[in-house]
Amino acid sequence: MRLLLVIVFFLFGFFGVGQEQQIKDVDSLYKEDQLYVGITYNFLGNKPKRLSQNGFSLGFHLGFIKDMPINKRRNLAIGLGLGYSANSFNQNVLIDKSDNNRFVYSILDDPNAYTKNKFSMHLVEVPLEFRWRTSTSISYNFWRIYTGFKASYMLAHTSKYRGDLGSIKYTDIGDFNKFQYGVTLSVGYNTWNIHLYYALNSIFSDNVNLVEDSLNINAIKIGLIFYLL
Known part of the structure; x- marks a missing residue:
């Protein structure tokens, strides 16, 4: 016994x-923040004088990022991922077709003449981040600063107008830049993280102009991002 x-x-x-x-x-061998979900308020940069935004221009973002630590403590890492993003921009640029079937862009000066005017984009995104954090293998509450670069490809787009001119909708506008890219910054503690995206190229191609000005606008997105796993 x-x-x-x-x-x-x-x-x-x-x-x-x-x-x-x-x-x-x-x-x-622990890893951090491999899934993300975010919501942003979308702004337009480099606006012509008469261009204005109205209503809520929102963005929704989700995806997966492979976390690859680069030091023994594992608080420094490179993140490379794949995601999806849906964005809308409410503003006063009317997108319509001329008699020769070409797209023309004009400013709607009277806000009472329409109830809806926006364009939206659906993007597949590839984020690349340099990650610093105060995490450990047993700590789920920590500070993080993630800076990086994001490249996007436009899967689909839509322009919608509803007002005195009737209802106008287009999904075949070839003037959008299919490839878009910009810099990113995410800063926060635990669940709550502020996220910023600043596009480095224009939403539209170089040959798009208003009657009186150029339309070299870019996307700026500010909001919250939540990291999981």
Whole structure:
């Protein structure tokens, strides 16, 4: 009986140490913030004088980022991911077609002449981030500063108008830049993180102009981003 107890004790000790070592090995390879969900308020930069925004211009963002730590402490990392983004911009630029079937862009000066005027975009995104954080393998509440670059490809777009001119909708506007890119910054603690995106190129191609001005507008997005796992 004594021999049996010694053997059982030895086996429990052996497997206990092995399990503890396994936990340590897993903990030493922990990763952070591999899923993200965000919501932003969308602004237009480089606006012509008469261009204005109205209503809520929102963006919704979600995706996966592979976290790749680059130091032993694992508080520095490179993140590379893939995501989806839907964005709307409510403003007073009317997108319509001329008699020769070309798209023309004009400013709507009377806000009472329409009830809706916006364009929206659906994008697939590739974020690349340099990540600093104060996390450990057992801490879920920590500070983070993530800076980076994001490249996007436009899957679909829509322009909608409803007002005195009737209802106008287009989904085949070739003047949108299919490829868009910009810099990003996410800063926060625990769940709450402020997110900023500043586009480095225009929403529209270079040949798009208003009658009296250029339309070299870019996207600026400010909001909240939530990281999971």
